[in-house]
Amino acid sequence: MKSNALIRPAWTPATIALMIIGFMLWWPLGLAMLAFILWGDRLEAFRTDVNGATDRVVAGWRRAARSASAPSTGNVAFDAWRDDELKRLAEERRKVEEMREEFDTHMRELRMARDKQEFESFMAARRERKTVEHEKADQTGDLAGGAYAG
Incomplete structure (x- = not known):
């Protein structure tokens, strides 16, 4: 399949220029462009493989989360009792959290x-101290003022 795109995994003037500019700016950019030129046609298959693997991992996590939350024992009466107990414990936990918030x-x-x-x-001690200092200053000032007046 022949592509007419300006930037494609091939030795075109545009890709060569981008590779050279990439090496001049920061060598990993040039190296990335070189890798794209050489192996870019395999990129689509790689992307498909990575997406498939990621989807399988996420599906496994979802299955594990569903089974861990409430695995069925096969006994309907026990499962109902367990669900009721879990709800009761969740309510108790909520009450304890409310009490903790009230205590905080x-x-x-x-x-x-x-x-x-x-x-x-x-503030009371400071006001008292300022009052005492002010009274002392007044007494000292009166004596000094009286000495000069006389």
Whole structure:
């Protein structure tokens, strides 16, 4: 089959120019273009093989996931009991997760209250310290002012 495409796996002026430019820019690009020129006609078969292999692997994963989620024992009564128990356990898990979230919220509120109390204590001590320093400055300033006035 003869192809008239500009870029095809053959020694055409376009592919040779792209290979040379590829080597000049970054050698792996030139090497990739050379590989395309030499083995590009096999690319379609390779792609088909890879797609088929990938499809088989994914189908295997899907089968494994279906069988692992609820393998049937053949006993309908046991399978029904097991499904009910799994649902009950899922509900218990949901309740435990809700309780954990509530506890996390409670602990966050306690930390916030403790931090607020510590901050208010710091601010009260700071205000007290500023008041004492201000009073000392006033007393010192009054004495100094009185000495110069006299």
